[in-house]
Amino acid sequence: MSELFYDQMPEALRSLGAAASISADGIGSYLSSAIISITQGISSRHDGQKWLVDNLNRAHLDKFYGIILILCSLNFCAFVWIAKGFVYKKIRNWDDDTADQY
Numbered sequence: 001m002s003e004l005f006y007d008q009m010p011e012a013l014r015s016l017g018a019a020a021s022i023s024a025d026g027i028g029s030y031l032s033s034a035i036i037s038i039t040q041g042i043s044s045r046h047d048g049q050k051w052l053v054d055n056l057n058r059a060h061l062d063k064f065y066g067i068i069l070i071l072c073s074l075n076f077c078a079f080v081w082i083a084k085g086f087v088y089k090k091i092r093n094w095d096d097d098t099a100d101q102y
Contacts, residue, residue, distance in 0.1 A: 008089050035071070039064060 009017035043051040051060040
């Protein structure tokens with residue numbers, strides 16, 4: 001992702017693009033922790049026991065992974081929708097320059 005920010009950002013904003021890429025990783029870590037905390041809170045209210053516990057025989061990992069599947073599917077749909085509208089910036093390579101001369 002950092003290569004996309006570096007290649008596709010205007011030259012004056014490349015350091016900002018790199019910082020945005022690193023910030024996105026940090027925000028993702030916080031969101032991961034938040035999803036686990038929210039799942040624990042909601043599951044303990046409805047089922048009486050948490051879905052993620054130390055004993056794997058009592059844990060309901062199938063339900064937790066079902067939630068992760070739904071979130072990943074929504075993320076993929078958002079990615080495809082955004083990617084369809086993205087226009088790549090033309091990057092001039094050294095090979096393109098020499099190919100025109102011969």
